[in-house]
Amino acid sequence: xxxxxxxxxxxxxxxxxxxxxxxxxxxxxxxxxxxxxxxxxxxxxxxxxxxxxxxxxxxxxxxxxxxxxxxxxxxxxxxxxxxxxxxxxxxxxxxxxxxxxxxxxxxxxxxxxxxxxxxxxxxxxxxxxxxxxxxxxxxxxxxxxxxxxxxxxxxxxxxxxxxxxxxxxxxxxxxxxxxxxxxxxxxxxxxxxxxxxxxxxxxxxxxxxxxxxxxxxxxxxxxxxxxxxxxxxxxxxxxxxxxxxxxxxxxxxxxxxxxxxxxxxxxxxxxxxxxxxxxxxxxxxxxxxxxxxxxxxxxxxxxxxxxxxxxxxxxxxxxxxxxxxxxxxxxxxxxxxxxxxxxxxxxxxxxxxxxxxxxxxxxxxxxxxxxxxxxxxxxxxxxxxxxxxxxxxxxxxxxxxxxxxxxxxxxxxxxxxxx
Amino acid sequence: xxxxxxxxxxxxxxxxxxxxxxxxxxxxxxxxxxxxxxxxxxxxxxxxxxxxxxxxxxxxxxxxxxxxxxxxxxxxxxxxxxxxxxxxxxxxxxxxxxxxxxxxxxxxxxxxxxxxxxxxxxxxxxxxxxxxxxxxxxxxxxxxxxxxxxxxxxxxxxxxxxxxxxxxxxxxxxxxxxxxxxxxxxxxxxxxxxxxxxxxxxxxxxxxxxxxxxxxxxxxxxxxxxxxxxxxxxxxxxxxxxxxxxxxxxxxxxxxxxxxx
Numbered sequence: 178x179x180x181x182x183x184x185x186x187x188x189x190x191x192x193x194x195x196x197x198x199x200x201x202x203x204x205x206x207x208x209x210x211x212x213x214x215x216x217x218x219x220x221x222x223x224x225x226x227x228x229x230x231x232x233x234x235x236x237x238x239x240x241x242x243x244x245x246x247x248x249x250x251x252x253x254x255x256x257x258x259x260x261x262x263x264x265x266x267x268x269x270x271x272x273x274x275x276x277x278x279x280x281x282x283x284x285x286x287x288x289x290x291x292x293x294x295x296x297x298x299x300x301x302x303x304x305x306x307x308x309x310x311x312x313x314x315x316x317x318x319x320x321x322x323x324x325x326x327x328x329x330x331x332x333x334x335x336x337x338x339x340x341x342x343x344x345x346x347x348x349x350x351x352x353x354x355x356x357x358x359x360x361x362x363x364x365x366x367x368x369x370x371x372x373x374x375x376x377x378x379x380x381x382x383x384x385x386x387x388x389x390x391x392x393x394x395x396x397x398x399x400x401x402x403x404x405x406x407x408x409x410x411x412x413x414x415x416x417x418x419x420x421x422x423x424x425x426x427x428x429x430x431x432x433x434x435x436x437x438x439x440x441x442x443x444x445x446x447x448x449x450x451x452x453x454x455x456x457x458x459x460x461x462x463x464x465x466x467x468x469x470x471x472x473x474x475x476x477x478x479x480x481x482x483x484x485x486x487x488x489x490x491x492x493x494x495x496x497x498x499x500x501x502x503x504x505x506x507x508x509x510x511x512x513x514x515x516x517x518x519x520x521x522x523x524x525x526x527x528x529x530x531x532x533x534x535x536x537x538x539x540x541x542x543x544x545x546x547x548x549x550x551x552x553x554x555x556x557x558x559x560x561x562x563x564x565x566x567x568x569x570x571x572x573x574x575x576x577x578x579x580x581x582x583x584x585x586x587x588x589x590x591x592x593x594x595x596x
Numbered sequence: 597x598x599x600x601x602x603x604x605x606x607x608x609x610x611x612x613x614x615x616x617x618x619x620x621x622x623x624x625x626x627x628x629x630x631x632x633x634x635x636x637x638x639x640x641x642x643x644x645x646x647x648x649x650x651x652x653x654x655x656x657x658x659x660x661x662x663x664x665x666x667x668x669x670x671x672x673x674x675x676x677x678x679x680x681x682x683x684x685x686x687x688x689x690x691x692x693x694x695x696x697x698x699x700x701x702x703x704x705x706x707x708x709x710x711x712x713x714x715x716x717x718x719x720x721x722x723x724x725x726x727x728x729x730x731x732x733x734x735x736x737x738x739x740x741x742x743x744x745x746x747x748x749x750x751x752x753x754x755x756x757x758x759x760x761x762x763x764x765x766x767x768x769x770x771x772x773x774x775x776x777x778x779x780x781x782x783x784x785x786x787x788x789x790x791x792x793x794x795x796x797x798x799x800x801x802x803x804x805x806x807x808x809x810x811x812x813x814x815x816x817x818x819x820x821x822x823x824x825x826x827x828x829x830x831x832x833x834x835x836x837x838x839x840x841x842x843x844x845x846x847x848x849x850x851x852x853x854x855x856x857x
Contacts, residue, residue, distance in 0.1 A: 541653060546690040549650050550704035550760060551678035551711065560703060564694030564743070571694070 179212045179229050182308070188235075189311035195281060195288055196316070199295050203310035210304055219302070222484045222516045223455045227398045227424040233342040233370040239263055244334035245364060245393070249577040252332035252360065253277070259336070260314050260343030260371075274325030274355070280316040280348075291318050294348055298376040299404040300459075303428050306402055309372040313346035319359070323352035323380075330358035330386075330575070337369040337397065347375040351383035351411075358386040358575065365397035365422075373401035379411040381435060386574055387415040392585060395422055402428040407467075409435035416573050417444035418582060420589060421452030421481060431460045433467035433495070442471045443569045447586065448481035448513075449593045455484035462495040462525075469500045474569060476562055477506065477513035478593040488520040489532070495525045502532040507539065507565060509593065563590050602663075603628045603799050604768055609660035611648045617658070618644040620824030626768070629796040633810055633835060634803045636821035637843040642803045643687060645821070646772045650684045651677055664768065678704075679711035681767030685757040685774050692744035697756065700744045701726055705763055729762040732792070734785050750777035758789045769793070770801045775809035787812030807839035820846050 186207060189200055213220035239258035243266075255277060256266040262279055271277060280291050295316065299306050321327055335345050351357055361375060379385050389403055399422055405413055419425055431440045446454045460469050475483045487502045506515045519532040539561055547557035566586060573579040604626040611619040618641045626632055636642050647655045649662065651674040662669040664680055672680065692700070702722050709716060717725075723740075730737050733755040745753050754774055761769055771790065775783055790800065790813050802813055810818070810832065818834040819826045820843070827846050828834065838846075 540690075540692075542690050543692050545652055545674065546686070546692070547700070547703075548674035549678055549684050550700070550764065551675050551707040552703050553675050553707060554673070556703065556707070560695050560699070561692065564692055566694070568694035568743070 179225070181229055181231065182207070182212055185308055185312060194315075195292065196295065196313070199292065200311045203296070203307040206301055207304070207307050207311065210307065213304060219457065219486075222482065223424065223426055223453060225424075228370065231342070231368075231370045231398060233340055233368060233398070235260065235343070236338065236341045240338045242336035242338060244332065244336060244362065247332075247578065247581045250330065250575075250581065252330045255317055255319070255331060255333045255347070257333070257335045257343065257345040259338055259341045260345060262315060262317055272327055272329060274322040275320070275327050275331075275357075277317065277319050277331070280318055283318065287318075291316060291348060294350070294376070294378065296376070298378060298406045298430070298432065299374055299402060300430055303402055305372050305400045305426070306374055306428070309344050309346055309374045312344040312372075314344065316346045316348055318348045318350070320350040321352055321355040321357050321383075324354045325352065326356035327358070330360055332360040332362060333375065335361075335363045335365070335371055335373045337365040337371055339366045339368060341366075341369045343369075343371045345371070345373045349375060349377045349385075351377070351379045351385055353380040354382045355380070356384045359388070360578070361387075361389040361403065363391045363397070363399055363401075364393040365395065365399065367396045370398040371400070373399075375403050377403070377405045377413075379405060379407050379413060381409040381411060383408075383411050385411075385413040387413060388573075388575070388578060389415070389417045389427070390582070391419040391422070391425060391427075397422045398424045400424070400426045402430070404430040404432075405440070406432045406434050407438035407440060410437045411435060412439045414441045414574055415443070416569070417442070417456070418586075419444075419446040419454050419456075421446060421448040421454040424453055426455045427457070429456070429458045431458075431469065433460070433462045433464050433469070436464045437466045438464075438468070440467075440469045442469075443572055444471075444473045445475065445566050445569050446483060447476045447566065447589050447593065448483055449478045449589075450481060451479070452481045453484070457486045457488075459488045460490065460500065462489070462491040462498045462500065465494060465496045465498065467495060467498050471502045472569060473502075473504045474566060475504075475506045475515060476509060476565065476593070477515055478509040480510070480512045482514045483516070485515075485517045486520065487518070487532070489522070489530065491521075491523045491525050491528050491530060493524040496527045498525060498528040498530065500528070500530045504534040505565070506534075506536045507562065508536060509562070559590050562593075563587060601627055603665060605661075605663045607661045609648070609662060610658040611644065611655060612658055613644065613655050618824055619648060622660070622821075622825055624819070624826065626799050626801070628767075628799055629794070630817065631794065631800045631802060631813065631815045633815035633818045634801060634821050635805065635807075635818060635835060635838055638805070640821045641824045642805075642821055643772055646684045646770045646803065649677070649770065650674055650682060675707065676711075678764075678766075679708050683761055683764055683766035683769045685754075685761060685769065685771045687773040687776060689745045689753045689757055691746050691748075693746045695744050696740070697742055697744050698723070698726060698740040701740075701760065701763055704760065708764060725763060729759045732762060733759045733789050735759060751779070751782040754778060754782065754786055755789075758786055761793065762789065767797065768799050768801070770803065772803045773805060774802075775804055775806060783809065784812060807835045810835045822846060
């Protein structure tokens, strides 16, 4: 076991609050979990040295950290500054049918519900999920009442100042037939470490539009997860955009717990320098008639490293499942690295399931075509790389967010050198 | 038979792709304002000529020379050939999802204006021009926002090529089987677009398998390309002759009947 984990466990043992039963359970599991090494399959390409060596410390000061503004988008802001929920940044009045509160502030009935739901969607195999269970300062609970459609997006920002360590946790509960957009965003200054986990329970016929951005992570160690539980006829559309960092690891789990659920996941990451980004996406089709479509695209420049593990598990009863996983990768340098592994486990016989993974250099025909119109080779390369990602940006349901992120990505490409 | 007034002069060109010789001693001379049709059977090297002139990777020139406006074309990068005024309308234009048609057109026009030392065009002015070009080739304006050629029908792709030609205003346009896969209405639109661009300082090479296109785009010269060489040249009436008799009689003709363009 690493020293870092030992100290984390010691710190967690000192916490006594409403989450204590859950924390104790996580600590029990952690006591029997081996610290991952290169031999641990889920961490094979992602060494944990940056965690072992981190100097990041939990800070009690919020340093007036503010989330970056998103042009033309007014969101309901849920802000964690250095791990602490900043109540002052939450709107005084929320739309009818939406409630956002710290678990510790809930009445006893609500708190009992939150406690019961805690860590039921996030699988126990995520070691940092367990660490988050044990160390999260509290849980922010976001819930939408049955049948209510909330037009304004809720943005959950995890903000860290230099050298800060934070563990943030959110539960999002969508009542039957409700609709909500959630944006998860990490903005971290250097040498910080954070774990950020969100669990989504999407009731029958409810619809979640989800975004997870990691665009300001730099030398941050960013570990987290978004975990979704879909009931009958529930729908989700998720977009993940990551720029990588010293260590970025994201686990997503999509669980089809009801029939006729529909999940879409579009993830893209653009890595430069010595950055690393590791996405482990798991889909569990436990019930019949579910539908999943995943598109994961990755561009890796310089000496950066991308890891993608896409697992689709179709259980024996999940007949008539439609599942598709498409992973495409572009390498911009011969020192860049991509490790991709689609895993399909199918135990039902009447399903349609397709997967594909490609690693390629740039499309030479397209490059030639652009050059025949007078566009220089280098500019054409940037255009094609951008196009590769832009295809997924075009699919973002929220136009304001797409327009906001497009120039940020363009800027990123201008910096990424083609070698 | 080049002279200083020529726009394009090709002399004894030999070119190959993946070590297979395709062009085997081709001569052609084109003056400003002329329209030359190149006809020939499949596999004669018609498309290869366009690829070689535009500098496509994997198409290599073994010997011979090509000058555009007196400049050595073969020494230039593909993009510099375009900036020098060469335009190739592809038989099968590439689809580029994620890159919008408008962005692509603007980048092309910007690159060429910059190379000529002209001022950059504003986005608003360019949009106006692009919309007008759309109208001229009968493509809905919405096609500007779509990915380059993405999901376009064969005819739409050809019209998109034509639209690029209208915006780029090249000196020499090579139309590579622009008529293939077009119905008669689409063919007329394309031909009208081409005819509207004919001028004293713009030349065309119209590559086609069939005479039909030449009913609409009247060539000044017709050349027959067979096995990598021009085996016969004539005026527009040669195309009609070919239509009636096919190509086989030409392929068997003795060497002394070869003519230069």
